[in-house]
Amino acid sequence: MENKKVILSGIQPSGAMTLGTYLGALKNWATMADEFDCYYMIVDMHAITARQIPAELRKTQLTQLATYIACGLDPEKNTLFIQSHVPAHAQLGWVLNCYTMFGELSRMTQFKEKSARNAENINAGLFTYPALQAADILLYQADYVPVGDDQKQHIELTRDIAVRFNGIYGDVFKLPEPYIPKIGARIMDLQAPENKMSKSAIDDGGCVLILDKPEDIMRAFKRAVTDSETSVRYDLKNKPGISNLIQIYSACTGNTFQEIESEFSTKGYGDFKKSVGEAVVETLRPIREEAHRLIADKAHLESAYKQGAEKASRTANKTLRKVYKKIGFIEP
Numbered sequence: 001m002e003n004k005k006v007i008l009s010g011i012q013p014s015g016a017m018t019l020g021t022y023l024g025a026l027k028n029w030a031t032m033a034d035e036f037d038c039y040y041m042i043v044d045m046h047a048i049t050a051r052q053i054p055a056e057l058r059k060t061q062l063t064q065l066a067t068y069i070a071c072g073l074d075p076e077k078n079t080l081f082i083q084s085h086v087p088a089h090a091q092l093g094w095v096l097n098c099y100t101m102f103g104e105l106s107r108m109t110q111f112k113e114k115s116a117r118n119a120e121n122i123n124a125g126l127f128t129y130p131a132l133q134a135a136d137i138l139l140y141q142a143d144y145v146p147v148g149d150d151q152k153q154h155i156e157l158t159r160d161i162a163v164r165f166n167g168i169y170g171d172v173f174k175l176p177e178p179y180i181p182k183i184g185a186r187i188m189d190l191q192a193p194e195n196k197m198s199k200s201a202i203d204d205g206g207c208v209l210i211l212d213k214p215e216d217i218m219r220a221f222k223r224a225v226t227d228s229e230t231s232v233r234y235d236l237k238n239k240p241g242i243s244n245l246i247q248i249y250s251a252c253t254g255n256t257f258q259e260i261e262s263e264f265s266t267k268g269y270g271d272f273k274k275s276v277g278e279a280v281v282e283t284l285r286p287i288r289e290e291a292h293r294l295i296a297d298k299a300h301l302e303s304a305y306k307q308g309a310e311k312a313s314r315t316a317n318k319t320l321r322k323v324y325k326k327i328g329f330i331e332p
C-alpha cells in the first residue's frame with residue numbers, strides 16, 4: 001500500500017459529464033485502484049472561475065460523485081472528494097500563487113480560450129487557476145495525473161512551479177507526469193467531429209451525456225454526421241465522423257477497428273450508426289441505473305465524500321505543514 005504510486009485527477013462540476021469523459025477518463029480511472037493510490041476530486045473551487053447557479057452547482061456535484069461511483073470508482077478503494085472540503089487546496093494555492101509568474105499564466109492556452117469566450121468575466125481566479133491546479137496535484141505528491149491533451153500545459157506548469165520551489169527549499173514536491181491514455185482519449189462531437197465532445201457545445205446535439213436516456217442516445221447517433229462515401233472505414237483525416245463512431249464502438253464493445261470494419265463491410269451507415277447507438281446505450285445503462293439509485297441515497301453519498309475528505313486531508317496537510325515550515329511561517 002505505502003509503495004504504490006499516486007494518481008490524482010479532477011473534473012469540474014460545471015455541467016453533466018459526457019460519454020467522452022466516461023470513455024476517455026472514468027473508465028480508465030476505474031481500473032487503476034489496485035495498482036495505484038488514487039485520488040479523484042470534484043473541483044468546485046475551479047468551477048467558480050465561471051459563474052455558477054448555486055443550486056445547480058450543489059446538484060451537479062452530488063450527481064458527479066454518484067456517477068464516479070457508478071462508473072466503478074469504489075469509494076473504499078479510491079479517495080473520492082470535493083476540493084473545497086480540503087482547505088489545504090486553498091492554502092497551498094495561495095502560496096503557489098507567489099511562486100508562479102504572471103508571464104507563465106499569460107501563456108496558458110486555456111486561459112486565453114476561456115477569456116476570449118467569456119470576455120465579461122475575466123476574473124483573477126480564472127487567471128491563477130493553474131496555480132490552484134498545481135496545489136491540487138502537489139499536495140498529494142502525485143506521480144501521475146491522467147488528463148486530456150488540453151491539460152498537458154497545466155501539468156508542465158505544475159512541474160515548473162515544483163522545480164522552482166524545490167530549488168529554493170529542497171525536495172518538498174514530487175514532480176508529476178501527465179498520464180495520457182492512448183486509446184479512447186479523444187471522443188469527438190457527433191455533429192462536429194473536428195471538435196472534442198464537450199458539455200459546453202451541448203446545443204448542437206453532438207454531445208452524449210453519461211446519464212442520457214436510451215432514446216436520446218439513439219437519436220444522437222442516428223443524426224451523427226458521416227461523409228459522402230458508404231464504407232465503414234477508419235480514416236481520421238478524410239472520414240472524421242465515421243472514425244469517431246468506430247472509436248466509440250470499439251471502446252464500448254472491445255472489438256478492434258479491423259473487426260468493426262469487417263462486421264460492417266456489407267452494411268450501410270444507417271445500420272452502423274444504429275449499432276453504435278445500441279452499444280453505447282448498453283454500456284451506459286448500468287451506470288445510469290446505479291447513479292440514479294445513488295443520487296436518491298443522499299446519506300450514502302454524504303458518507304462517501306466525508307470519508308474521502310478526511311483521508312485526503314491527512315495526506316494534504318502533511319505536505320502543507322512542510323511547505324509552511326520551509327517558507328518561514330510559524331506553526332500555530
Ligand code: TRP
Nearest residue numbers: 008009010011012043046133136
Ligand atoms: N483543469 C482541469 C480541467 O479543466 C481540472 C482539474 C483541476 C484537474 N485540478 C486538477 C485535473 C488536478 C487534474 C489534476 O479539466
